[in-house]
Amino acid sequence: MRSLRVLGVDPGLTRCGVGIVEGFVGRPLDLVDVGVVRTPSDLDLAKRLLRLERALDEIVVRQRPDVVAVERVFSQHNVRTVMGTAQASGIAMLVAARHGIPVQLHTPSEVKAAVTGSGRADKAQVAAMVTRLLRLDAPPKPADAADALALAICHIWRGAAQNRLAAAVAAAGAAR
């Protein structure tokens, strides 16, 4: 099984978490890169989107991920900031599509369940598991960076589960 390099993006305008993880199921995962893209809140919204696009484009060109995993944004909570979050996630998807890289969305509870076993885990628990799974000395800071890594890990594991399921279905079909 080929190793997968996944860029996780926790979308946001003030802080956009980016984390790259490489690996596959059943083997220890490797941290490739982690960081946060910030844009000043007093800057024009259009210019903030442009800065975010340039930063994400630079990361994609430099790191060449196989997949970009983006947190699925819901409109029901945090109405004040959700528009900016939706726009930031759109920029991340756009940059991936421009480079021909597939995009996958994962919900916050899917991510939490993947890395902690519980879809209701808190941020500290997610950060603790990311630290352990990637064998880091300390939890990545800020929380957005840890969340981006959790997204990437979630993608590697969920993708594998989906692949196993698809393989099982195909095998069952072939056996008939």
Place this chain on the structure above:
Amino acid sequence: MRSLRVLGVDPGLTRCGVGIVEGFVGRPLDLVDVGVVRTPSDLDLAKRLLRLERALDEIVVRQRPDVVAVERVFSQHNVRTVMGTAQASGIAMLVAARHGIPVQLHTPSEVKAAVTGSGRADKAQVAAMVTRLLRLDAPPKPADAADALALAICHIWRGAAQNRLAAAVAAAGAAR
């Protein structure tokens, strides 16, 4: 007073209205271009955003607007489609910023009030006024195209009002 060329964008993923109007207050306005960018709803979201970006970029390069006026998206209504609308508006802002073109947001009621005199006007009323103000033979179709033209008209008129206010304030200060 220099004539202003405004690109109005009524953001959407399935249909994104684009309309370019040129003119200034007190003179008849001119229609430069109008249309709708469509992306197939069965296409991957990231690829829809990429198609929209390319279409808008092509329009901006070809028409060189002085300003891009985008409808301000609210998260409270139409929760199902609002995320796509927010992302489409983000793409429009991004494209403008990339070309160094200023972006201005106008709310739907500001647009309606500007072209019909009432912030509660319906779509037919807006389309009728756009048709009259631009001296067209028939209302632009679909409604998204008419809305985009209304946004551009709104921008030209609101901008002028804001400029007059600023000039009056400056004059009052100078007279003291």
